[in-house]
Amino acid sequence: MAKSVVIIPTYNEKENIENIIRAVTDLKEGFHILIIDDGSPDGTADIVKKLQKEFDDRLFMVQRQGKQGLGTAYIAGFKWAIERKYDFIFEMDADFSHNPNDLPRLLHACESEGADLAIGSRYISGVNVVNWPIGRVLMSYFASKYVKIVTGMKVFDTTAGFKCYRRQVLETINLDAIRFKGYAFQIEMKFTTFKCGFTIKEVPIVFVNRVLGTSKMSGGIFNEAVWGVLKLKLRSYFKKYPQKNAA
Template identity: 70%
Template sequence: MSKNLVIIPTYNEKENVEKMIRKVFSLEKPFHLLIVEDNSPDGTADIVKRLMKEFPDKLHILERKGKLGLGTAYIAGFNWALERDYEAVCEMDCDFSHNPDDLLKLFGAIENGADVAVGSRYITGINVVNWPLGRVLMSYFASMYVRIVTGMDVRDTTAGFVCWKREVLETIDLDKIKLIGYGFQIEMKFTAHKFGFTIKEVSIVFTDRQEGTSKMSGGIFNEALWGVLKMKLNSFTRKYERND
């Protein structure tokens, strides 16, 4: 069995999902793939189930009743992985904004000793293609804001292309992660940082999706803005002790 799992959350990704699954399985390293599907009205799940017959054992689906948010989709996926023997788990979008070829770099960073590997848009300038200037600036300054509030030395704090060593997911108590949108990505990294895990940023280029639409909303942005302050305040009373 592959030791490495890729988790892809999907909501209305019928244009991308088959292409993405085939691409991941064509990479030179063997990965398993878990699709966390939120009952997409466009029939994404049916495409995945058809492909599961072609890729038995390595393509899996976790179906939920409806659109419950990206953060809880990943938590469900992480818990699924922890019930099995995977040694590292990577989050990735379905829409090719994350280049699946970069999975090799991210899992490679974990093999080379990082506890968390972040596919980062902001360590060598700003590597974002096809986003409107407003969104680039918002994302860039949001990452800066988070860095200042949290004191965490990570340039791309909202990045959603991230690999986690199993031990990190076992340690950070996934039930305590409360934010669900961009804030989810921040809270996961911040918690790992507070537990003393090493976070390595790996430079990637993020290209805006060609097919389908983003599911993020203004509410999710606000959640990140206020949620980060609340998260920082709560961190003063929480104990971050590892059982080594």
């Protein structure tokens, strides 16, 4: 049984899915992969099924009906991974904006450097984003700064979606109480991890905008992040968070 699983949510990723699966399975660490496909009409799931014959013991898929949101996809994946007792559980995009070669670095941060959550960070050492329009870079960078100030987290890339969790983090958090479904989900998960007393470490990465397929990013995503973080902070004053290692 592998100790690590990489969760990759998909919606219409037929141009990328085979390449990303092969790139992850080529790594010597022996990562397992869980695809959460939200009923992609372009045949993404069919490609995964074909590849499962080749990687039958390492490649898994959960198929869901229709687009249900990034957050619910990851939570379904987290529950699946917890049930199967994976020690390290990753979040990763299908479109190569996250470099599969950075997976071992995130694993090392958790396995050997004491992190409970390792974040692939675009902003821990300057701004490391390739092929984004400058407006989007600035929006993302200042959104992260804003979240950092409001929440009090010492995290530079608060909206990052490239992460490695120790299983204990996801077992401690009440996943059914996570409210956000879009990109504010990423903020809520980090904030909850922080409030539960877990150690968060940022690992510098270079984020490359997708070359193939269509971006799922929209202005509404940033609105959710801006207003969502205020609600998150306000709710935290009235909420009791389970603590790391609390018996």
